[in-house]
Amino acid sequence: MKRPFLLIVCLLTLLSDRAIAEKVPKAVQAGVDDILKRHSMPGGVAAIVENGRVSLIVASGLRKQGDTKPFTVNDKVHIGSCTKAMTATLVGMLIDEGKLNWDTKITDVFPEFTEQLHEDYRSVTISQLLSHYGGVPANVVWRSLGSDDLPQQQRLTMMRQVFFQKPDHPPGKTYLYSNVGFVAAGAMLEKVTGETWEDLISTRLFEPLGIKSAGFGPPSIDGAIDQPWGHVIKDGQQSPTQIDNPPILGPAGTVHMNLDDWSRFASLHLGTLKQKKTLLKQETLAHLQTPLHQFDRQIVPEGSPYGFGWISTERPWGAGKVLTHSGSNNTWYATIWLAPNKKAAFIAVVNSGAPDAAKACDEMAAGMIKHWSATPRR
Numbered sequence: 001m002k003r004p005f006l007l008i009v010c011l012l013t014l015l016s017d018r019a020i021a022e023k024v025p026k027a028v029q030a031g032v033d034d035i036l037k038r039h040s041m042p043g044g045v046a047a048i049v050e051n052g053r054v055s056l057i058v059a060s061g062l063r064k065q066g067d068t069k070p071f072t073v074n075d076k077v078h079i080g081s082c083t084k085a086m087t088a089t090l091v092g093m094l095i096d097e098g099k100l101n102w103d104t105k106i107t108d109v110f111p112e113f114t115e116q117l118h119e120d121y122r123s124v125t126i127s128q129l130l131s132h133y134g135g136v137p138a139n140v141v142w143r144s145l146g147s148d149d150l151p152q153q154q155r156l157t158m159m160r161q162v163f164f165q166k167p168d169h170p171p172g173k174t175y176l177y178s179n180v181g182f183v184a185a186g187a188m189l190e191k192v193t194g195e196t197w198e199d200l201i202s203t204r205l206f207e208p209l210g211i212k213s214a215g216f217g218p219p220s221i222d223g224a225i226d227q228p229w230g231h232v233i234k235d236g237q238q239s240p241t242q243i244d245n246p247p248i249l250g251p252a253g254t255v256h257m258n259l260d261d262w263s264r265f266a267s268l269h270l271g272t273l274k275q276k277k278t279l280l281k282q283e284t285l286a287h288l289q290t291p292l293h294q295f296d297r298q299i300v301p302e303g304s305p306y307g308f309g310w311i312s313t314e315r316p317w318g319a320g321k322v323l324t325h326s327g328s329n330n331t332w333y334a335t336i337w338l339a340p341n342k343k344a345a346f347i348a349v350v351n352s353g354a355p356d357a358a359k360a361c362d363e364m365a366a367g368m369i370k371h372w373s374a375t376p377r378r
Contacts, residue, residue, distance in 0.1 A: 039360040043071030044350035046364040049263040052272040063228040076219035077349040080327025085309030087251040129181040131292035135171030136180040154248040155187040175304040179252040186251025214257040230331025231352040266345040333357035
């Protein structure tokens with residue numbers, strides 16, 4: 001039996017969103033519909049961001065498999081590890097305030113760790129933690145770090161567990177994608193400011209950017225279908241769930257928000273967002289978008305393209321340098337591309353962590369880029 005909601009764009013409640021929906025070319029809508037259907041995704045949304053705002057957005061499918069509520073362009077999505085660029089941006093803001101610098105070491109923030117910190121970690125900087133060169137493991141057993149404690153306390157427990165032991169590989173020499181590194185950076189932010197990472201990102205980043213839909217954990221909770229659910233594969237089928245990463249992982253990947261708000265953060269990094277007060281110095285913004293090895297080739301000889309929450313590469317459609325990142329909490333998948341030279345961004349999200357989720361997002365993003373590239377600019 002065909003699901004009628006799988007192949008239609010959502011009905012919108014806001015006039016501005018209706019105007020956007022009316023502009024969606026039939027071919028673009030049909031392309032997103034087809035991608036989600038071919039990859040058996042419950043639902044998804046994709047957008048183009050230009051001139052500081054969403055210029056095109058299309059949604060398709062369902063909020064929850066087995067229900068009839070459609071996935072809408074206003075819905076909140078889980079961005080997973082795309083949170084990392086936001087945590088790095090917070091670090092950049094504190095550097096501009098003089099509370100940190102790019103070479104701040106763990107012992108500079110936690111002098112009480114000096115005696116117990118393993119000697120191999122003594123020279124590790126916050127830049128290395130944010131670029132996956134800190135020598136730390138990819139993950140720890142997150143749910144074993146005092147489940148009754150607040151996330152801030154759990155992050156300190158993780159710091160002691162990881163940095164008091166000998167690293168598995170040499171810090172500053174070997175790239176290893178690590179959630180631990182970003183959680184450690186979050187703990188450093190908390191110590192320097194005396195605020196939780198959750199409060200910091202909400203008051204210092206989200207509020208100034210006008211982001212109002214952001215939160216932490218699943219977009220929908222307690223059985224409600226007011227927002228999309230995540231999905232996992234169970235018995236060969238998409239099975240809806242409201243589970244998420246434990247809160248301790250916040251700095252590495254627990255944020256959710258709608259695409260209009262995510263576009264505000266993307267526009268900050270594109271330099272196209274109108275701001276009452278400038279959040280980042282231009283040189284800091286440029287630093288955040290540059291791989292670590294370009295600052296110190298001696299420390300980072302391998303030259304990973306990763307730096308500060310972004311993977312830097314090049315594409316013809318972006319006229320050179322582009323930035324990208326993907327994220328998943330295993331029940332959602334999200335991908336974002338930024339083309340700084342073209343002042344445009346492209347976002348694609350599906351509410352599933354199934355094996356084909358990455359392919360679905362890649363194809364939706366590619367479809368947005370193809371449409372954008374073929375559309376004359378005003």
